[in-house]
Amino acid sequence: MPINELKDQLKCFFEPESVAIVGASRNPAKFGHFLLKNLIDFEFKGKIYPVNPHANEILGLRAYPSVDQIDDEVDLAVIIVPAPIVPKVMEDCSKKRVKGVVICSSGFSEMGKKGLELERKVLEIAKNSGIRVIGPNTTGILNTSNNFTTSFAPLPKFKRGNVAFIAQTGLFAAAAFWWIISTQPFGISKVVGLGNKCDVDDSEVIDYLAEDKDTEIIAIYMEGVKNGRRLFEVLKRVAPEKPIIILKSGRTATGAKASMSHTGSIAVDDRIFDAVCKQTGVIRVEGDFEELLDVTKAFALQPLPAGNRVAVVTLTGAGGVMAADECERHGLKLATLCEKTLRKIRDRMPSWASISNPVDIEPLFEAVGPEESLRISLEAVLEDENVDCVVAIFVSVPRFVPIIDMKRIVDVIERRRDKPVFVHLLGYKENVDKWTKELEKRKIPVYPSIKRCINALGALWKYKLRREKLKKANLITT
């Protein structure tokens, strides 16, 4: 499908001017109540039409007995009624010439044969009427640019930002969203829950987000792949332009079986999926949601490194050793520091201290204190032309390492925003949390583990390498 046509078709999901909520409820314990309430709480500016044959008014809005009885155009219908009733609602939507539906209800292909039949029936009506479908079995859409959502889970006040999430799961996306909002420094542009993907799938949404000016990074939780060839083409086209990070579960036989009963997903050979990621420049995370966020945070806050030469500045020798181990695992090299850099650091250190990379700043710390030791060493390595990126390892030991003013440290880092800086903190949690907030507020990502810290930096480097390779290949082909 040409990209403009696709954009036209999917626009109703993200920017509907009028939306019907089928299954809206006055009962505050029902999903249909939460859904409507989210739209009202977020002050969505489009027109909202609750649909419920047993109510005249819900949350102050006039309710309609069915979609086709709404006396206005309807761009999008959000359906949250028991699965067996959904075909009837689809018929109403068809009459009303609705452009798209988000089916939140579960009880479809994830429930075995009977559910699969129901899903097919729904899809048939949709195809015949030119209605695009997201779901079923999902929380659907959140668009932070216009405060629109189809989620039936209560959502927190979000922060707008450059990251879009696509998730093939409903409740997880809701809980994950709360986790993101309450722990992550980056903001969100769109969230798309795809559920069973009976119609709209990842490929189309990725293509749509590729054109979305608010989205710079696309993070995906995926269980199954419906159209592998198309996904491959889209990833190949989009990943070199906007980083795509994918967490794909159902990697093992046991996981794939569990996935079948969760979203009705068919297993994909994991090695093939891995190869697809490599060839398209996609960053695949192997872990779970934690790693997806670790890596997403890196892309959201930091530039790509120009090369793979890392300077490790550390207050703990052990931290330096572990960082060195992790760098090697990710194809990162410890930079050979310039003589000038060494001199800048050595100048202030006791004569007995030796200095190399990892830069153990403990002797400097003893000589000039915590803040100065960090400032001097970071400034020196950031100015070093042999250094492409920096890992800083610092600790909080109350009384010993007095409260330092992280703002002054950030000022130093900000002078060289072209070089990624990653931080690992350890020590007294209260201080670690405080410093983390201060640093991340100014876009310097902090990790509570060296492994996770350098894994995230390694992802930036891997992406940079793959992108260059792809762009070169494209130049040759075209």
Add this chain to the structure above:
Amino acid sequence: MPINELKDQLKCFFEPESVAIVGASRNPAKFGHFLLKNLIDFEFKGKIYPVNPHANEILGLRAYPSVDQIDDEVDLAVIIVPAPIVPKVMEDCSKKRVKGVVICSSGFSEMGKKGLELERKVLEIAKNSGIRVIGPNTTGILNTSNNFTTSFAPLPKFKRGNVAFIAQTGLFAAAAFWWIISTQPFGISKVVGLGNKCDVDDSEVIDYLAEDKDTEIIAIYMEGVKNGRRLFEVLKRVAPEKPIIILKSGRTATGAKASMSHTGSIAVDDRIFDAVCKQTGVIRVEGDFEELLDVTKAFALQPLPAGNRVAVVTLTGAGGVMAADECERHGLKLATLCEKTLRKIRDRMPSWASISNPVDIEPLFEAVGPEESLRISLEAVLEDENVDCVVAIFVSVPRFVPIIDMKRIVDVIERRRDKPVFVHLLGYKENVDKWTKELEKRKIPVYPSIKRCINALGALWKYKLRREKLKKANLITT
């Protein structure tokens, strides 16, 4: 060395009746001040003798110009003076017939050839006088049972417990200790910083801790191995009795090089070290300090599983899929639940819901609410004779999942303390933190990542398997 002789020799490090602090200082910015202050703050009951030729009194205690001028027996000397002065102090200790010294000072083998010579000189004096040495380049000892420490880093109020740490690093151990105290639910029996290990090494300390009634689990951060054969023998003897968890850095060429300049450690072939762990029943963690704590927490709070059949109880389908993936990676199997168990859960669920393992409790949640859904499902799987251990995945979505009383959930779990229960929580951080505290207070470990959660459970299972194999082999040999 016979174990009783070793115990006699090392006792002075953990239970000294009198201790000299060589380099104690009145200057509150000096390490020698912190060191003395820690002992006073902890209300250590033994005799404390500050040694400093330039002071008559420090922190209210009479100071001596040198160790040999103390008019009492001295079990242990803690040395925190510049490296070049240490040989002189050793001579004094020798005259005084001190049993052991902890050398906190750095500037020895980790600093190259000159430092190595100095270290050899110190060791020679020690050998000639029968003095045992811990360090140099370390924070030394913390014994929580008698409030004794040789650490020059300010320490937090600790919690006594069943875990001993051995760490080949100083400041890291200090920061790590603050991190443990402010984030972990388990308590500590001993901390031993070994530094450059010029004399006392891991093997001896492990043997000592094997006999320590306060220690049930031994967690180790290691960079180098000095006497591989001896370490192998000790691990083989102790690991089947008390779980030993080792984080060994310097795994890669780059890491090994960094380790050389940190603790003067010689590289060990990582594959050999890996094989040693497998053969001795040691659990090796590959990651960093975070994984060491994840796994240590599991051993500290939970029993070993009788078998590898896991029931996954989850409020999120995606969580179930990822848990299934991780179980397979760690040799854990999804249990085939008894018909009785399925009936107990199905009874309260809507008719359309299907049930298997992972047990997706979302439909149960909708029918009976959050607390009841967790209670019913956990009770059912814990009573199932086909289930050896349980992974519970739960989310906090404010308003949607109301605040539930975790105490009632723990009551259910406590009825079957023979089966390990591991929890992963996701959602609104404030609630997640609150629930985590409530659960961990009652010895149910919680992890913010499914991968880390099942990795820790997997470590228990791996240990159980290895231990059984070793015990069987020992039966055959003897």
